[in-house]
Amino acid sequence: MSSPQTGIEWTDKTWNPTTGCDKVSTGCKYCYAEAITERFTQTFPQGFKLTLHHNRLDEPKHWRNPSRIFVNSMSDLFHEQIPLEFLEKVFNIMNETPWHIYQILTKRHEHLLKIAPQLNWTDNIWMGVSVENQKYVSRVDYLRQIPAKIRFLSCEPLLGSLKLDLTNIDWIIVGGESGLKHRPLQQEWVEDILYQAQKANVAFFFKQWGGKHSKAGGRLLNGQTWDEMPPSWKRHLQQWKANDVKQKQLSLI
Template identity: 65%
Template sequence: MSSISTGIEWTDKTWNPTTGCDKISSGCLHCYAEAITHRFPRNFPNGFALTLHPERLKEPLRWRTPSRVFVNSMSDLFHKDVPLDFIQQVFSVIRATPWHIYQILTKRHERLDELSSKLDFPQNVWLGVSVENQNYVNRLEYLRRVPVSVRFVSCEPLLGELKLDLSNIDWVIVGGESGQKHRPMQLNWAKDIRNQCQNAGVAFFFKQVGGRTPKAGGKLLDDLVWDEMPNAWHEHIKIWKNTSLKSTIKAQK
């Protein structure tokens, strides 16, 4: 589970320089990452306890195809037990691999705010916060303070109706919860967020309705697939198609 191609539709690869986490809000109740550690205990000898993996830091240097890389699908980079020095090392690798886009998603908005002045955010970082219901919309205020090129919001699992201030937000992802104990999502909640995105000119990505399995309810909303990406991704691909990627990678080794 260190670096793999993934079934997460809005990314291409996952990169896990840390694994493990703690539950801090209602969206964490049925954490898929924790379930994976229980399912594959040999791969996770520390279970779901926060664990650093410095041996994984240089993995992206070997990936030649420009990709969207989800950082820490099995953890949270801004967990209180991840040292600032380690986060800086992660950012150094990101800066050294400008042909990739790195998507960092956190629920630790307060630690993000605490550390942001001590971090030099590379241009190829997309930073997001999770907002699963109206109790956590304040995470957006913290996100707006961080100097990154793309800011995004993950409303997954969507657990209620949301009214969002989308100023200086580039992308919203919405998805219902999956699993035997999933909490059903009302389609009107997702449709309303889509409408808010359209009114604000923000890219909207609908991942799934949810159900007993991730694909149980499908991914159609009003009979359409919504898979919009920020303009920054399309511009990124154009740039790298016209760049000598091989020489760039060789220079970074």
């Protein structure tokens, strides 16, 4: 089975058991997922309307290489209209495929916290919230209450300076907006978050400056790339190199 490779630097593959969404905050203004659904109408006949894809649920079982999988790059897994029953199915797949790491990102922190006790948070599930400006910093307090092994922040598109409490946070991704109407990123905002991350011993990933297109401004911050990952990613790869994924797969299919 072919696997959807991605240009997103902090992940290996995307898996979209749902597509479509509704805008909830400032960071959604120029949502790339919406732009993609509008551009590729044959692939997304439902447009940006929230759509469940039952036929995609099994996909990660067939991907043999241990991978970082970004869940719902084209949607928000904690959208209030996704039935609990469907969400449980998504979590079941993640629970059954421990050779992958799943990276989930939401802007729906309240719904996440409400529903989290009903889900099985195995160690291979990383949970993150978006924090685009100071107004949404409270999402981090909600995230801290989620029993995920790794908790992370996506400050992309970063739209202002941030003062963060990084207690029990493992990883921060920072990036600027891309697209014709992108809102510019200021270097001092990024440097300040890097400083806070280093002080708190949190892995820091600088994705891009942004611009008219995602690669326009490059990825260098003070002359270097910042591609740090939580240390458990390296350990995960070492563990699954030693284990036989194939055996585990065969028991599932």
